[in-house]
Amino acid sequence: MKIISVKEHPEYMDVAIQYFQSKWANEQSMMVYEDCIKHCTDLSKPLPQWFLLIDGDNIIGCAGLITNDFISRMDLYPWFCSLYIEEDYRGNAYGTILLEEGKKTAKEGGFNYMYLCTDHIGYYEKYGFEYIGIGYHPWGESSRIYRIDLH
Secondary structure, eight states: OEEEETTTOGGGHHHHHHHHHHHHOOTTTHHHHHHHHHTOOOTTSOOOEEEEEEETTEEEEEEEEESOOSOSOTTSOOEEEEEEEOGGGTTSSHHHHHHHHHHHHHHHTTOSEEEEEESOSSTGGGGTOEEEEEEEOTTSOEEEEEEEEOO
Protein backbone atom coordinates (compact mmCIF):
# COMPACT_ATOMS: atom_id res chain seq x y z
CA MET A 1 0.00 0.00 0.00
CA LYS A 2 1.11 3.51 -0.68
CA ILE A 3 -0.46 6.91 -0.19
CA ILE A 4 -0.21 9.48 -2.94
CA SER A 5 -0.63 13.16 -2.06
CA VAL A 6 -1.88 15.04 -5.12
CA LYS A 7 -0.26 18.19 -3.68
CA GLU A 8 3.14 16.49 -3.79
CA HIS A 9 2.45 14.45 -6.95
CA PRO A 10 0.38 16.61 -9.33
CA GLU A 11 0.88 14.02 -12.07
CA TYR A 12 -1.95 12.12 -10.30
CA MET A 13 -4.33 15.09 -10.53
CA ASP A 14 -6.52 13.88 -13.40
CA VAL A 15 -6.89 10.36 -12.04
CA ALA A 16 -7.63 11.77 -8.57
CA ILE A 17 -10.32 14.08 -9.93
CA GLN A 18 -11.99 11.20 -11.76
CA TYR A 19 -11.76 8.90 -8.74
CA PHE A 20 -13.16 11.39 -6.22
CA GLN A 21 -15.93 12.38 -8.61
CA SER A 22 -16.87 8.74 -9.16
CA LYS A 23 -17.16 8.10 -5.42
CA TRP A 24 -18.52 11.35 -4.03
CA ALA A 25 -19.85 13.75 -6.65
CA ASN A 26 -23.27 14.13 -8.12
CA GLU A 27 -24.14 16.07 -11.26
CA GLN A 28 -24.21 19.36 -9.34
CA SER A 29 -20.93 18.83 -7.44
CA MET A 30 -18.63 17.46 -10.14
CA MET A 31 -16.92 20.82 -10.62
CA VAL A 32 -16.45 21.32 -6.88
CA TYR A 33 -14.12 18.32 -6.71
CA GLU A 34 -12.38 19.17 -9.97
CA ASP A 35 -11.76 22.78 -9.05
CA CYS A 36 -10.61 22.04 -5.50
CA ILE A 37 -8.24 19.25 -6.54
CA LYS A 38 -6.82 21.36 -9.39
CA HIS A 39 -5.98 24.10 -6.89
CA CYS A 40 -4.34 21.97 -4.20
CA THR A 41 -0.78 22.02 -5.51
CA ASP A 42 0.45 25.21 -3.80
CA LEU A 43 3.10 23.76 -1.51
CA SER A 44 3.21 26.96 0.58
CA LYS A 45 -0.32 26.28 1.90
CA PRO A 46 -1.17 23.29 4.09
CA LEU A 47 -4.70 22.95 2.67
CA PRO A 48 -6.36 21.51 0.72
CA GLN A 49 -4.85 18.03 0.49
CA TRP A 50 -6.20 15.06 -1.48
CA PHE A 51 -4.92 11.52 -1.01
CA LEU A 52 -5.19 8.30 -2.97
CA LEU A 53 -4.53 4.91 -1.39
CA ILE A 54 -2.95 2.59 -3.95
CA ASP A 55 -2.39 -1.17 -3.94
CA GLY A 56 -0.10 -2.05 -6.84
CA ASP A 57 -1.66 -0.29 -9.82
CA ASN A 58 -5.14 -0.05 -8.29
CA ILE A 59 -6.64 2.88 -6.44
CA ILE A 60 -8.42 1.34 -3.48
CA GLY A 61 -9.38 4.43 -1.53
CA CYS A 62 -9.25 8.17 -1.06
CA ALA A 63 -9.63 10.98 1.45
CA GLY A 64 -9.17 14.72 1.69
CA LEU A 65 -8.14 17.38 4.18
CA ILE A 66 -9.93 20.67 3.54
CA THR A 67 -10.93 23.99 5.10
CA ASN A 68 -14.68 23.28 5.16
CA ASP A 69 -16.82 20.23 4.41
CA PHE A 70 -20.02 22.06 3.37
CA ILE A 71 -20.91 22.48 7.06
CA SER A 72 -22.03 25.47 9.12
CA ARG A 73 -19.10 25.28 11.57
CA MET A 74 -16.71 27.37 9.50
CA ASP A 75 -14.84 28.27 12.68
CA LEU A 76 -13.45 24.71 12.76
CA TYR A 77 -10.78 23.31 10.43
CA PRO A 78 -9.15 21.32 8.94
CA TRP A 79 -11.81 18.80 7.98
CA PHE A 80 -11.03 15.22 7.09
CA CYS A 81 -13.39 14.37 4.24
CA SER A 82 -14.34 11.98 1.48
CA LEU A 83 -12.99 8.82 3.09
CA TYR A 84 -13.71 5.92 0.79
CA ILE A 85 -12.37 2.36 0.60
CA GLU A 86 -13.33 0.05 -2.27
CA GLU A 87 -15.77 -2.63 -1.11
CA ASP A 88 -13.40 -5.53 -1.88
CA TYR A 89 -10.81 -3.99 0.47
CA ARG A 90 -13.09 -3.12 3.39
CA GLY A 91 -12.63 -4.88 6.72
CA ASN A 92 -8.84 -4.59 6.60
CA ALA A 93 -8.51 -1.26 8.45
CA TYR A 94 -7.29 0.51 5.29
CA GLY A 95 -9.36 3.51 6.27
CA THR A 96 -7.04 3.97 9.23
CA ILE A 97 -4.12 4.44 6.85
CA LEU A 98 -5.85 7.45 5.34
CA LEU A 99 -7.02 8.71 8.75
CA GLU A 100 -3.45 8.58 10.04
CA GLU A 101 -2.19 10.40 6.94
CA GLY A 102 -4.80 13.10 7.50
CA LYS A 103 -3.80 13.47 11.14
CA LYS A 104 -0.10 13.60 10.29
CA THR A 105 -0.64 16.15 7.54
CA ALA A 106 -2.87 18.34 9.73
CA LYS A 107 -0.32 18.28 12.54
CA GLU A 108 2.51 19.14 10.13
CA GLY A 109 0.34 22.03 8.90
CA GLY A 110 0.33 23.46 12.43
CA PHE A 111 -3.17 22.41 13.44
CA ASN A 112 -4.05 21.15 16.93
CA TYR A 113 -7.26 19.37 15.95
CA MET A 114 -8.78 17.65 12.95
CA TYR A 115 -12.54 17.54 12.39
CA LEU A 116 -14.98 15.52 10.35
CA CYS A 117 -18.71 15.38 9.79
CA THR A 118 -20.60 12.15 9.32
CA ASP A 119 -23.78 10.29 10.05
CA HIS A 120 -21.83 7.16 11.02
CA ILE A 121 -21.90 6.36 14.71
CA GLY A 122 -19.23 4.09 16.17
CA TYR A 123 -16.65 4.06 13.37
CA TYR A 124 -14.62 7.19 14.07
CA GLU A 125 -14.90 6.84 17.84
CA LYS A 126 -12.77 3.66 17.53
CA TYR A 127 -9.94 5.87 16.29
CA GLY A 128 -10.08 8.49 19.03
CA PHE A 129 -12.56 10.98 17.56
CA GLU A 130 -15.01 12.57 19.98
CA TYR A 131 -18.48 13.80 19.11
CA ILE A 132 -18.74 17.56 19.67
CA GLY A 133 -22.13 18.51 18.20
CA ILE A 134 -24.29 18.96 15.14
CA GLY A 135 -23.55 21.05 12.07
CA TYR A 136 -25.82 22.06 9.21
CA HIS A 137 -25.33 21.68 5.47
CA PRO A 138 -26.44 24.27 2.87
CA TRP A 139 -28.91 21.76 1.41
CA GLY A 140 -30.84 21.55 4.71
CA GLU A 141 -29.47 18.37 6.27
CA SER A 142 -27.41 18.06 9.43
CA SER A 143 -24.42 15.91 10.37
CA ARG A 144 -22.61 14.87 13.51
CA ILE A 145 -19.29 16.68 14.04
CA TYR A 146 -16.27 14.90 15.46
CA ARG A 147 -12.87 16.16 16.59
CA ILE A 148 -9.56 14.52 17.36
CA ASP A 149 -6.71 16.11 19.32
CA LEU A 150 -3.49 15.89 17.33
CA HIS A 151 -1.18 16.15 20.35
